[in-house]
Amino acid sequence: MATRGAAGSARGTRADEQRQRILAGAVAVFSRRGYRAASMNDVAAQVGLSKPALYHYVANKQALLVAVYEEVLDESTARAEAIVASAPSTREAVRRLLVDRVAYTCEHRDLLTICFEEESELPAELAEPILERRRAFEDVVLGAVQRHLDESGRTLPMAVRTYVNACLGAANWTYKWFDPAGPRSPRELGEDIAAALLPVLDG
Structure with missing residues (x-):
């Protein structure tokens, strides 16, 4: 049980870190291009993710x-x-x-x-x-x-x-x-x- 909990916690931490990386990438893209002109493709490219992978973390x-x-x-x-x-x-x-x-x-x-x-x-x-x-x-x-x-x-x-x-x-x-x-x-x-x-x- 403890091992499973630790693994779940680690997965949660990695997911949180990924979301923070995506958020930082979005800030860079939005500030550079403007929110309206920016696309999810731009954000995905900024953080090195495929678009489907990006949508796994953000709607x-x-x-x-x-x-x-x-x-x-x-x-x-x-x-x-x-x-x-x-x-x-x-x-x-x-x-x-x-x-x-x-x-x-x-x-x-x-x-x-x-x-x-x-x-x-x-x-x-x-x-x-x-x-x-x-x-x-x-x-x-x-x-x-x-x-x-x-x-x-x-x-x-x-x-x-x-x-x-x-x-x-x-x-x-x-x-x-x-x-x-x-x-x-x-x-x-x-x-x-x-x-x-x-x-x-x-x-």
Whole structure:
């Protein structure tokens, strides 16, 4: 029994690894060609699989796009929750969230390009669960900001969600203009953007 379980676990691990390889290949193809122009043949060629073998792991191109969104949003939420849990203060939690979001965006520009530019390709029934995941991530950031305001007794000159959306918009837009060959690393750029946004919390 134990041997069979171990074998099943190994098969599961190999299948998971293959799906991750396919997802990475899809990201490369979608970011290079655009989702609409890309085909499952392109993805299969990218990862060195036959088209029938590819369909063994993923139902269709739309399912691949959904998987990209799920991967980014689930990872983003997990990172944000870990940052909030480990920060020594509520203000530092907000600062670290902003720095990390900029760094993540700059370091995963292919992924974020797909997420920000291909959302209209998802039908409503598939888009809604993705929007729920996005709200879950945004709520982690909003909660961190609100806890800092409650703790410090400060108020914002705008709705808290407006401030959070403005911060995330500034962080996310770096996928468009960040230059990997520029003078600032992703994390240094995150520090710069956080330094520009945090004074609103301290006012």
